[in-house]
Amino acid sequence: MMRRLGPADYSDMPWKNRGGVTRELLKVPHPIDPSRFLARLSIATVAASGPFSVFPGVDRILTLLEGRGMALSFGGGPEVVLDRPLRPFAFPGEADVQCRLLGEPVRDFNLMVDRAVAEASLGVLHLGPGETRTVAGAWTVLLHVLEGRVSVAGEPLAAEETLWLEEPGPRALRSDEGAVVVAILLNPRA
Known part of the structure; x- marks a missing residue:
């Protein structure tokens, strides 16, 4: 199967924690549970510092696209600074992640995958x-x-x-x- 998608196929979705909006590019259906996704691709604009949504059982890969960057802290631990575009960073979706913007809003590419499948x-x-x-x-x-x-x-x-x-x-x-x-x-x- 080959499927091509463009901007007309994408949809804006509220963040799970209601802290913002992401543009969902593609959601690959889950093979067992139709209420979940197997994989999800999206591009988000992060306009303010704050918590990330929590996704138990999901592996996430985040890639900075535009902006000065952000610093992520995991459960109060040391910050991980993402200030270089196009460098993927992986982390577990159930992590307690706090985001601190390093300047103006940023855009990032997100991949989320159900790690059990x-x-x-x-x-x-x-x-x-x-x-x-x-x-x-x-x-x-x-x-x-x-x-x-x-x-x-x-x-x-x-x-x-x-x-x-x-x-x-x-x-x-x-x-x-x-x-x-x-x-x-x-x-x-x-």
Whole structure:
């Protein structure tokens, strides 16, 4: 299965803790419980310091996209500073996380995965003009273009578009003009 999504397919959702709003790019259905998700991709604007929503049993990967950054503290422990864009940071969804903005509001990319069912890896690929990169095979591959244009298996993708692939095997990404792509690999938990 291959499914292409764009801004018209995305929806704004309130945070679980009602502290803000996130743009949900894609929600992969849970294979057993329809009230939950297997994986969820979103982009959030964090406009003020405060607590993160709690998601028990969920692994999270957060990647700063824009802004000076934020400092996260876990259960009152030392802060982890996220001030460099496009560097993924993983943490458990049930953690008590407090966020302190380092300046103006920030935008971040979020991946959440039900850890009982699947494990995920997230990488940010920088493709130069005319470059081709291969993404390793996985049970499910999710690609989101942050900048530029790429083609995957003949399917063109532009900035702000997402591709959901459920066909195992490596995938070649090619960009004629250059691109920045978030590549997520989901595999069943053994």
